[in-house]
Amino acid sequence: MPEQTISLGDKLSPIACKQIRTSADFKKTRLIAIKKNEEFYNGRKISAPIGVSTIALPTMAGFVEDLKSKIDDPPVLKYTQTDLADLKIMQKASAAWQKDSATIRGNWPLIDRWAKTMAIFSGRAIYQYMAESIPKYRSVLSVVDYEDFLCEPMGGGHLENHLFCGKDNVFRTKSELKKGAEGGIYNAKQVSKLISSVDNKELKINEDYYSNKNDRFKNLGLDIESHQYVGQDIYRLVEWCMTYNGERYYMLLEYNTGVWIRCQPLKEVFRNARYPYVSWATNEDALNFWSKAPCDDVRPVAHAIDSLFNQAVDNRNKKNFGMRGYSAEMIPHPKDLEWRPDGLVRFTPKGRPMSEGIYEFNVGDISGTIDLVALMKGYIDREVGTNPQEGGAEGQEQKVGIYFGNLQRMADKIGLKNKSYRECWQQLGLRYFDGLVEHLNEPMMVQMIGETGVEWDELRKDELKEVDDFNIEVESGSAEVAANEMKMQKRRDAITLLVQDQELKQSVGQQWLIQEILRFGSYEEADIKVAMAKEGTNIELLSEASKAIQEILAGKKPKLNRGADTSFIKKILDFATDSDVDLDKFKALTDYAKAHIPVAMENMARKANAIISKIPQEERPMLPTGGPAIPEPNPAIPQMGTSGIKATNILQGKSQPAPI
The missing domain is CATH 1.20.58 (Methane Monooxygenase Hydroxylase; Chain G, domain 1)
Structure with missing residues (x-):
């Protein structure tokens, strides 16, 4: 590594360490609130005096799972051309995305579900995308924990505008560090310096100074503090991207010592010098990256439901196991009053009725608890938008117009989240395309929908480099389709009118009409292409x-x-x-x-x-004996x-x- 790069790394490392500390300190209070959301989800421990009920209902868990079920489908990404000459290249790039993101390869749908879960708790889903070509092309998408992610405090809601960002708790083994130094990825002198100055031995210790990630496991009864053995020397690093003198840099360093092992311009690591991180917000805020989360709205309601429920349980316990007063003169042995099968109580009437010897303190009834809890749960459904029904009424019993109106209301709620979500995946699409251009050193075979169905073609790096401009379209899966049910119904009605009216039917393309009818019949695009082929296709x-x-x-x-x-x-x-x-x-x-x-x-x-x-x-036709001749095309x-x-x-x- 050039000497000037080494001096630059020594110069940037102290700045990066201060930025890391500033970022971590800034989000401390936000992480406390997020931690409470996690506790409500995993089953919090309620502190109360002895004898008072401390039952934690799964209100938060039900809300989280319900919202996840509405947005759990992975996006469908499609590259589209701005120049007709790039049509086929864009089709092949879209097919490459589908191939790399498939469940049996990168399993990006799983990564996306994990990120959405974190977004529900924290308000932020954060992804990291990287591609590599050593030893061969590989495309990697991962989710970044909000506990680990750091960014500029005043950078605003759009991550690409931040002056610095990165993630903590990047672990590398000693063998990985040495291998990276041999391959020229890490600076060999700095790696030796790191190994000699840091003593992490064989424990994968999370030295997080601003929060305790172990609490997630503690809520489930798991202890990871005593179970961090990995069997080899391991080092905890920070991956950092920062802007210095108008240029972005990429660093990998150890925070406590400030020792860096990699420092170079970001454009040498990632094409176009884009951050490898992208993020979307459930509740967008132009000025604040760490905006609020859906769970923040639900937590007070869940707390109130727990209080109401426990009060009702305590009231029932008081009625069933209430306190009593007794006359020591009439009942000399009060232990006899404790219930037991076929028990006998020694009683001295003293000339008075037995009813005067014991007194039961009355406890009043608490009414309306069930109705109040139902009201609060209905509030969650309506205000957060996870349920299209109003006032607890069943959607099947509503009139069609009201039902579709409620569906549209849910569309507005979830659609707001989907807008930020789609924009995030468009940013991922840009980085994926950059990764293909940089690292696709060998042609990739991809599947596309051709004129007669599924076809294979070859995608090469050189043809991708020729594309100067393109668009990216993102569909957010079945949740968006369900939310736009009214729009789909109108399209069905329009197709029905076209089919029934002969004059209108003749005014539109028959091929288009047939394809639309097949789509409404839930046929896949490949099946539609096969059906539309004029010749019989096997x-x-x-x-x-x-x-x-x-x-x-x-x-x-x-x-x-x-x-x-x-x-x-x-x-x-x-x-x-x-x-x-x-x-x-x-x-x-x-x-x-x-x-x-x-x-x-x-x-x-x-x-x-x-x-x-x-x-x-x-009825057989007369056939020529010589067979038809194939004429030359005129x-x-x-x-x-x-x-x-x-x-x-x-x-x-x-x-x-x-x-x-």
Whole structure:
């Protein structure tokens, strides 16, 4: 590492440490409130005198799980072009996102659910995105704990405007530090200095000076303070991004000693010098990053419900096990008054009735507790927006107009959160695209929806670099669809009118109308494409064609497919002509397709004979004996689309498509 970088690291490290301390001190009081939200969720311990009920109802837990169920669907991200020439590249970039985020790969839906849970407690969901190409391309999305995240106190609600931010409790083992130094990621001298100056031994200790994350585990009866052994030397670091003299820098340092092991301009670590962190707020505040959370609104109500419930329990206990007074003269042995099966009480009347010997103190009834608790729970549902019903009425019993009105009310509540959420995922989309451009050193095979259904294509770094501008669209999943039920109903009504009115039906595109009807029937886009294909399409055969394409691109030689027909050949030829593959792969694809021409002719003839055999003899048409000749395409007459002309020319041995 250059000497000037070393001196810069020594200069920035003290500044970074002061920024870290300032950030941590600023959010102390906010973390206390968030901790209370967690306690209410996990089952808090209520302090009270002996004999007083201390039951904690799961009001907060019910609210959190209910709200999560409304927003638990992962977003669907789509890149769209601003220049028509970039259409296919954007489609492939969208397909790459779907591939990397899938549950069996990056499992981003799980990361998103974790982040949403933290947002409900703290008001903030924080993600970190990074991509790498050593040893091979990998895309990583992770959730950042609000306990660990630090940022500029007066930076405002939009994280990208902050002068500094980062996260605490980044753990590295000694072997990881040495390996990073050998690979040039960390400064070797600084790594040696860190190892010699910090003694963390074999405990993964969270030395958090402003809060105790262990309390989360304590609420559930778990003790992690005594169970931090990991078996090897480990070091706790802070990952820090800061602006100095107008330029952003990336640092990795140990806070207590100020020893840094990595310091370089952020643009050398992340393309376009964007922070690796993005965040969205449940309750946006232009001036305050640590804005309030949904749980902050619910906590006082949950506290009141606990108080009401415990008072009702105490009242019942007093009535069932109330205090009594007795006459020592008439009842010399008061222990006899304790209940026991078939018990006998010694009693000395002294000429007075027995009723005068004992007195029971009356306890008044507490009425309306159930109604008051129900009122408070209804308040949570209505004001926070997790339930579209009003006043406890069942949605199924309401009139349609009122029900949809309540759905729209819920849409407004949850939709406000979704706006910040969508903008956050658009920021993640930008960072994902940057990661592809930086680290996709080898082509990636991606699945796309083509003209006839699911198709495979190749995404390369060089074509991504050519894109200067694009848009990102984000759909927030089924919660948003449910919230917009009224809009969907209006669209259904419009489609019904179009189908029923012949004049209107003729005024719109029939292909579009059919696709809309199929979408309302919950068909997937791939199934719709297959249904809209004019020629009969065998989806299994097209799948086999796609598999053959992948094998050829991988340098393999697939076997001939004995079930091939014209659609099988067309699938391969369309890929060869429409994809930007090198000449060797193009020739391998076209040769493989040509080899299937005799097989396809035989299979098509067999199908034709099978159809003819089902026709009565007297109704069969007269067929020519020589078979139809395939005419040469006339350059002056456009007879087919571009892909069809290319396929015909390739089959006839021509290298270029006929002019149109």
